[in-house]
Amino acid sequence: MFKVKFLAAVSLSCTVIIVVSIFVFSTNKQGDTQLVEFTTPFVFGRFQIPKDNPLTVESVKLGRRLFYDPILSKNNKVACANCHKQSLAFTDGLALSVGVSGKPLSFNSMSLVNLMWGPKHFFWDGRANSLENQALQPIEHVDEMGSNLDDLTEELSEIKAYQTLFEQAYGELNAVSIAKALANFQRTLISSNSPYDQFLRGEISLSPQEEFGRKLFMAHPDTKVSLRGGNCIDCHSQFLTSGFSSFFDGFSNNGLDDDENLAEGLFGVTKLEAHRGLFKAPTLRNIAVTAPYMHDGRFKTLEEVLAHYNSGIKRSKTLSPLIIEADNLADSQSQHISLNLAPHEVVAIISFLHTLTDESFLTNKAFSDPFKTGEPND
């Protein structure tokens, strides 16, 4: 075996055990029902769940209900699910989401999937350092949901179903338990049964075009050894297809703007100039259903995304060096940064990206709107 590096998270997925969270429940001594069994692909790597917020059945059930309940918003019309629709891999199809104020928000809605892996900072600019921290920010944001947490807590406490659910999950109803519940529901949003996953488990083979695209995806171009590559893996890891998890390694300036127009990005959080214009490298899981793309939704299609990487890169002082040096043409004299992929290579990469669509994830009833499925409240 040669040059098989599994650095961040390696190993194996199973051939039989599948996939998306198989939950089995049992009762512990305290009477709480714990999630004691689900499996994920080993190749996804280790994950951590906060010790003060174990993944219990009760917390996930509560979190799911809260996620779909517009009561979380000031006008009781906007739920988390408004901007995070399951059928769109928990995005909303808009370039910029719209909340209670009716104004376009600053960012494109991020897909919520496999959040236990990848960068440990959330939102496009990394401004939340945990899912719990992330959960309350949209609720309080004046343009998103516009709620006051004290008012929301009081409102929820007047509803019998929530009294019961919070009591069962956390023993108390407050902002902290709201955040914990939402975080835990999001932790269960695991996608691991796409055709790519099935390929990794050896259950299927990819088409020649998909396989060609996969190889390009996984390769950093190296003209010295005639290796052509799409350079995708430099920012999107092999199995999760997300950004890397260490520190801020999962954030990158991918050449969307020149210095004059460079957005703050991660700089807004760290105040480090080296982080100006860096945004989170998102997971590419279900990417075919999460258009439009980039932090500001500027690209409508995957073709536009590939065109950007192939010929639309703009120089700036924090542009990723991995992008600068990635060129499939040897001795290119052009100052213009380009991957120089051939059209059929672009098509192949897009074909591979479509293998990341996990239909079972998009239709999993465990992730769906409990108000529509008529499930009991308690």
Next chain:
Amino acid sequence: MNKVTLILLVGTILIQLGCTDVKESTSATSTVSPIDTEKNIEESQAIVLLSGLPTLGTKDSIAIIEMDPESANFGNILYDYPLPKFDAPLHHLYYSPNGRLYATGLGSECSLAEIDLVRNAQAEPVITKVECLDTQGQSVGEDIMWHSVNGKLHMFVTFMGGTDLSQVDAGSVGVFDPQTNKVLKIIEARKSQVGEGKPYIMYPHGISAYEDRMVVTSTVHPNLADGIGNVVTVIDLNSFEPIENIVTEDAKPVGFPSSPVEVLFVRPSIVEGVEPAVLVNTMFGFETWKIPYDAKSKVFAEPEKLYDGATAGTGVPLEFYGNDTELFISHAIPGLVKRYDLKSLPDLVPSGEDIKTELGAHHMIFYSSASGRKLIAVQNNLLNLGDAKDNDPTDVDFIAKVNDHSLTVHDLTTGERLGMINFKDKYQKGIDNIEALFGSGFTHHH
């Protein structure tokens, strides 16, 4: 060949070599960085194949162990998956390029297996199944290599027992579909059947490839009695047929054929701009050979001996492992790992002092401690052969003193020994193979 004669002769000489002095490594100070609080704790864990020892009442298993000497859990088994009773133990672990875990096995009941490894809700790695694969009768699996042939990935497995272990010239290379694990072809060319002077495959063990040329070694009959090889076989991957035998043998320090064991096709993807060549370790020749290769004409040149263990005081060279800067070769006798400058390959230019391990130095992994110290762990066990004084039926002194049953952990920079785990003492088991839990940690195995 008389088995007893072979056993005694080799045993005697190995013991003698084992007494040969080896220079002490000088102690240097290594750089230790502050503890990385975001470090993945699994980076210092390893997955090992453990063999039950018949006289100690233990059974075979696959275990995950903590390998960081700085950890309170150092040497502890974190997870243990009992294996069914097969006619011989599982032997080598390999991760495929897609992260699937495989094992070869030394018997015929399970000579190749896929191991289903997943994570449970506590994020712990757990094995859910070990599936023995249909090899169409090929037995005694050794090495696995994934290599593309005309743009299509294949899984190649060397089977020292071939399709008929009873034959004195047994051996085959199985070609598998890496997705389905189905046999695509069995490459078998027994010496007795191919005709005088024609290329053959016999007891294949080591395997490596570059472009459309694959090399496998001819080591020893699995019963350790019926025969020993002395050639490297070249296979044309366009036809999947053997096309050449190259003898790598010289002094015969123990009087037997050289028994080429592991092999590494040094190629540009390992060392940029290198002129390709094959490196070969000979188990009973105690030597390391270089076979230059002209990729344009596809001609292998005369082999050249690069290292002579008989004069240098080492015996039974086994594995090639590497990282970004160095190549490491394990020598079971007296138990050490030699290190060479990667950029100088295919020539062997020492890059540092030998790492002193224990008798049986064999497989190795590379990783770092919690404090960031770069480490190497070495398996000191050639095979899990018992001791006659324990009335152990697996005792064959042919492998005398090369079954320390231990792992030693060393500072990669200085070679300083930082810890040791003796599996026989601690768990009443032997160790067959070690692999970093995250795979590789090394880059150049084949």
